Amino acid sequence: MVKKPCQMSNGAMKNFTFDFWLYCDPLLQPDGVGETYSAIPSLGMFARWNYTGAKIDGHNADYWGFEPEIYMANSWDGPLYKASSRLITGLSLDEQVAQNNIENKLPFKYHIGVESALGKYEVVFSFIIEKNQGIYLTPDIAVQRVSP
Numbered sequence: 001m002v003k004k005p006c007q008m009s010n011g012a013m014k015n016f017t018f019d020f021w022l023y024c025d026p027l028l029q030p031d032g033v034g035e036t037y038s039a040i041p042s043l044g045m046f047a048r049w050n051y052t053g054a055k056i057d058g059h060n061a062d063y064w065g066f067e068p069e070i071y072m073a074n075s076w077d078g079p080l081y082k083a084s085s086r087l088i089t090g091l092s093l094d095e096q097v098a099q100n101n102i103e104n105k106l107p108f109k110y111h112i113g114v115e116s117a118l119g120k121y122e123v124v125f126s127f128i129i130e131k132n133q134g135i136y137l138t139p140d141i142a143v144q145r146v147s148p
Helices: 095-103
Strands: 006-013 016-024 043-051 059-066 071-077 083-090 108-116 119-127 130-132 135-137 142-147
Touching: 016 108, 016 119, 043 108, 059 083, 071 083, 108 142
Parallel strands: none
Antiparallel strands: 006 016, 016 043, 043 083, 059 071, 059 108, 108 119, 119 142, 130 135
16 A cells, blocks of 8 residues: 555746656556556656647657666657647556665656757656555655756
């Protein structure tokens, strides 16, 4: 069971906004498959980026992921204009990595980034999960601006 059913953090720079939420869903489990998998029982995440600036032509890409596995999710040619993307899922990392982070009080670091003709905009949402008497506790989520 996860205590603190909802925890949200926001990172904003120029015309980009990055959001990250943790939430509880009992369907998310380490033995789940696909949409019901989460490395931490009952813990899900919502991540989003949003661009509200001027129309920018050129190649664009976005990427997401827990360190060290950060993957490009979308890549497109064309304008970046009134654009956004989101991801709603369980914690999609290896269960052993997650348990190691919890046992050693290491931060979980989730990256969201967008590359375009404007440059690379990226933030890292960082949080520690503690386990106390079978309950997972999540203190505040920290936001670190990586670029620009």
